[in-house]
Amino acid sequence: MSDLMKTLALSASGMQAQSTRLRHVSENIANTDTPGYHRKTASFEAVLQGGNRTGEVRAGDVKLDRSELNRVYDPSHPLADETGHIQGSNVDLVVEIADAREAQRSYEANLKMFDQARQMSSALLELLRK
Numbered sequence: 662m663s664d665l666m667k668t669l670a671l672s673a674s675g676m677q678a679q680s681t682r683l684r685h686v687s688e689n690i691a692n693t694d695t696p697g698y699h700r701k702t703a704s705f706e707a708v709l710q711g712g713n714r715t716g717e718v719r720a721g722d723v724k725l726d727r728s729e730l731n732r733v734y735d736p737s738h739p740l741a742d743e744t745g746h747i748q749g750s751n752v753d754l755v756v757e758i759a760d761a762r763e764a765q766r767s768y769e770a771n772l773k774m775f776d777q778a779r780q781m782s783s784a785l786l787e788l789l790r791k
Contacts, residue, residue: 668778674717675771678705681720683764689752696740698750700726
């Protein structure tokens with residue numbers, strides 16, 4: 662029974678990490694047109710317990726993408742420099758949409774694994790009752 666519970670914990674940690682990733686992607690998409698906005702990224706880290714890997718993952722610290730910001734010509738903008746340009750964001754919608762799909766598919770895979778482990782544990786409990 663402990664293996665089934667470990668499977669539930671593993672898939673739950675994967676779903677939580679992917680939901681954090683999806684939150685950052687949605688923040689990036691929402692701030693595509695925000696001047697000076699740097700894209701947020703988060704890597705995944707292995708969870709350690711007693712110095713050993715548990716197999717679980719968690720979202721690491723949020724990092725800002727330090728690639729160059731786009732320059733946008735808008736002389737009427739209050740943040741425009743002497744040439745009429747402002748610094749846009751470094752968010753690429755194509756990349757963000759691809760990241761969102763990858764996070765969604767990974768979340769769904771973890772959800773299916775969680776559901777299978779839950780069904781197996783229910784079936785095991787039903788067998789033990791008989």
